[in-house]
Amino acid sequence: MYTKTLDTASASNLEPITATIKTVISSDEANVIAMQVLTFCTDPMMRWMYPEPHQYLTHFPQFIRTFGGKAFEHNTAYYIDGYMGAALWFPPGVEPDIDPLVALFQNSVANQEQAALFTILEQMGHYHPTQPHWYLSILGVEPTQQGKGYGSALMQHVLTQCDRAYLPAYLESSKPSNIPFYERHGFELLGTIQAGTSPPLFPMFRHPQ
Secondary structure (H helix, E strand, O other), rough: OEEEEOOOOOOOOOOEEEEEEEEEHHHHHHHHHHHHHHHHHHHHHHHHOOOOOHHHHHHHHHHHHHHHHHHOOOOEEEEEEEOEEEEEEEEEOOOOOHHHHHHHHHOOOOOOHHHHHHHHHHHHHHHOOOOOEEEEEEEEEEEHHHOHHHHHHHHHHHHHHHHOOOOOEEEOOOHHHHHHHHHHOOOHHHHOOOOOOOOOEEEEOOOOO
């Protein structure tokens, strides 16, 4: 467990709050996934993949389990007490499983978008670091709780470990508006990933500090 007092005066007029970060256990997973479903309902990439509301609500929870599931398995998924935000990190040496992701896309994404989606996966592999690193697969803060510093607390929880062990970190941002947030935490933009009619995805790398 990790506790950090966050100064939110710059984001709002609220008093500073205390965020308690906990490791996700099996009994937390449903709540964490539900929160992420709310968080990503307006995300450009996710809604390009799943544009219809029923399609999104049906398949996006499985996407979280498939794309971020190894964070649950390795006890490197963390959430703000009260399920106001969560980050699914992969520790060094742990990589996403592509085959289950491909199978999910084949069964849940519209046929006309699948070729572009698989091209995106190839491009993601091109940018993904080969040296030991921490990988942030999914980060989200519940929409009614954004702007209070919870995302920063979740980032620093692992970035502090990265710096202590002198390890880099990597992520892909699916929203252009989030790039300045990640840059404030030391990430650098590597390029742009895009195919077909997809919105852009932004690979970002952070050297240990």
